[in-house]
Amino acid sequence: MAQIHLEVVTPTGPVISDDVDIVTAPGVGGEFGVLANHAPFLSTIKTGTLSFTKDKQVKYLMVSGGFSEVSNNKITFLVESAEFGKDIDVNRAMLAKERAEKRLAQAQQAAEKINRVRAEAALQRAMARLKAAEKARS
Amino acid sequence: MPGLKDVKDKITGVKKTAQITKAMNMVASAKLRGAQDKMESFRPYAEKFAGTMSELSAGMEDANLPLMEIRDVKTVEIVIVTSDRGLCGSFNSNIVKVVEKLVKQYESEGKTVSIVTVGKKGAQAFKKSGKLRKSYDDIMGTFQIFNAREISQDITETFLIGESDQVDIVYGKFHSVAVQKPEREQLLPIKPVENDAESAQEQNGATGSYIYEPDPNEIMEVLLPLYLNVQVYHAMLEVGASEHAARMTAMDNATNACKDMIDELTQLYNKARQAAVTGELMDIVGGAAALKG
Numbered sequence: 001m002a003q004i005h006l007e008v009v010t011p012t013g014p015v016i017s018d019d020v021d022i023v024t025a026p027g028v029g030g031e032f033g034v035l036a037n038h039a040p041f042l043s044t045i046k047t048g049t050l051s052f053t054k055d056k057q058v059k060y061l062m063v064s065g066g067f068s069e070v071s072n073n074k075i076t077f078l079v080e081s082a083e084f085g086k087d088i089d090v091n092r093a094m095l096a097k098e099r100a101e102k103r104l105a106q107a108q109q110a111a112e113k114i115n116r117v118r119a120e121a122a123l124q125r126a127m128a129r130l131k132a133a134e135k136a137r138s
Numbered sequence: 139m140p141g142l143k144d145v146k147d148k149i150t151g152v153k154k155t156a157q158i159t160k161a162m163n164m165v166a167s168a169k170l171r172g173a174q175d176k177m178e179s180f181r182p183y184a185e186k187f188a189g190t191m192s193e194l195s196a197g198m199e200d201a202n203l204p205l206m207e208i209r210d211v212k213t214v215e216i217v218i219v220t221s222d223r224g225l226c227g228s229f230n231s232n233i234v235k236v237v238e239k240l241v242k243q244y245e246s247e248g249k250t251v252s253i254v255t256v257g258k259k260g261a262q263a264f265k266k267s268g269k270l271r272k273s274y275d276d277i278m279g280t281f282q283i284f285n286a287r288e289i290s291q292d293i294t295e296t297f298l299i300g301e302s303d304q305v306d307i308v309y310g311k312f313h314s315v316a317v318q319k320p321e322r323e324q325l326l327p328i329k330p331v332e333n334d335a336e337s338a339q340e341q342n343g344a345t346g347s348y349i350y351e352p353d354p355n356e357i358m359e360v361l362l363p364l365y366l367n368v369q370v371y372h373a374m375l376e377v378g379a380s381e382h383a384a385r386m387t388a389m390d391n392a393t394n395a396c397k398d399m400i401d402e403l404t405q406l407y408n409k410a411r412q413a414a415v416t417g418e419l420m421d422i423v424g425g426a427a428a429l430k431g
Contacts (some may be wrong), residue, residue, distance in 0.1 A: 009186060011283045011371055013179030028360070029351050042190070043351040044360040067361060069190055071348075078186055080283055080364070118291070 002036035005074040006052055008061065008082045015061070015082045020054040023075055025068055034075050041070040045079060047124040049132045060085035062132035064125050081125075085136025088129050097126035142414060145407040149400060156396035162225070163389035170315070170382035177312075177375045187368055191361065194354055195330055203355070204298060205362045206327050213250045215271070215293060215302035216240060217325065218264070219309035219373045220257035221381035222278045227388035229310055229318060229380060230259040236320040237308050241269070252302065256289060256374065271296075278378060286371035290325075294363060297326045309373040310380040316387065318380035325369060328362055 003019040026048030047064040066079030100123035107115040255261040261273035305326035
């Protein structure tokens with residue numbers, strides 16, 4: 001099967017650079033899949049789970065905001081953070097989720113827009129982490 | 139002439155100082171390596187980002203994006219990135235000097251200036267000016283991209299509600315281990331990426347034009363805040379590396395100064411010792427002569 005080169009780059013360095021069969025990513029307009037020799041494509045990425053298949057094995061990554069670019073049979077993700085599902089500390093993510101929920105509840109009372117937005121983003125990240133970790137385990 | 143013991147104590151003291159400065163020099167050089175690695179791993183991200191930005195702006199029609207809006211400048215916000223700790227020569231004071239000059243310049247143009255500092259040294263310098271709006275202390279040692287995100291979100295917020303019409307950033311750029319210079323850049327409104335629109339189009343021509351999802355303007359709207367993060371993070375990385383490089387040089391100078399001082403003091407000590415020995419000899423000779431006589 002023809003393969004596509006996947007690269008995930010974060011500000012702290014590249015996370016993965018490998019030839020894979022299929023990539024599924026959380027685009028802003030919905031999830032999308034990319035196979036080999038895809039047409040040039042540019043999309044923004046929201047916080048969520050990215051998965052790719054190689055040698056019939058599926059791997060999951062948690063990614064937070066950024067964008068992806070497909071060109072020349074190569075897909076590049078530029079995201080602010082990316083973690084492999086199997087490396088995620090579930091307990092920490094759970095705590096972060098609870099913290100974010102609490103903050104969100106407080107922010108809603110105080111009607112502070114900035115804090116609410118931030119808490120929402122934190123909650124999304126925590127949930128994406130948990131989801132990626134869960135998928136990697138199952 | 140100082141007493142023998144005084145000089146000897148002083149030599150011991152200076153030697154201890156030299157030990158400390160030498161250790162600090164070595165710690166700084168180890169940390170510099172770490173900071174440079176951090177910069178190195180950020181480079182691919184930043185380069186890719188800039189590439190896509192210029193490609194995008196080539197394929198974009200004029201859009202009224204709030205982050206690129208050029209307004210009449212009444213209030214300028216200056217973000218100053220310095221180190222948290224001192225003992226790194228004139229590194230921080232150079233940055234502060236540049237900012238002070240900038241403040242004067244803006245004020246002479248009738249603009250109001252507010253200041254946001256990253257790193258304790260900048261905050262200390264501007265605490266009494268009354269212009270300090272916010273300071274981020276104690277993050278320079280272990281900062282991550284999310285620290286940069288917090289800062290850029292904050293300055294974006296003030297820009298969007300109109301409390302600032304322009305945002306500058308001043309930081310110590312790392313040119314080499316020996317040279318670090320303060321640098322000023324404009325953060326907001328974001329200037330359109332000066333592209334080589336032609337080369338971007340050429341690339342597009344080679345690969346066929348992109349499918350955008352959502353359309354380029356909307357992508358740009360998502361990308362601009364991220365771009366701001368990239369710039370703030372970049373400035374922090376530069377300061378991180380510069381700080382350690384500056385400290386290395388400063389501590390090297392200090393160690394050398396200590397060595398010179400030790401040499402001088404040792405000479406003084408030897409002279410004093412010689413004088414004491416001579417004095418004692420004179421006494422003995424004089425005493426012997428008196429007995430004989």
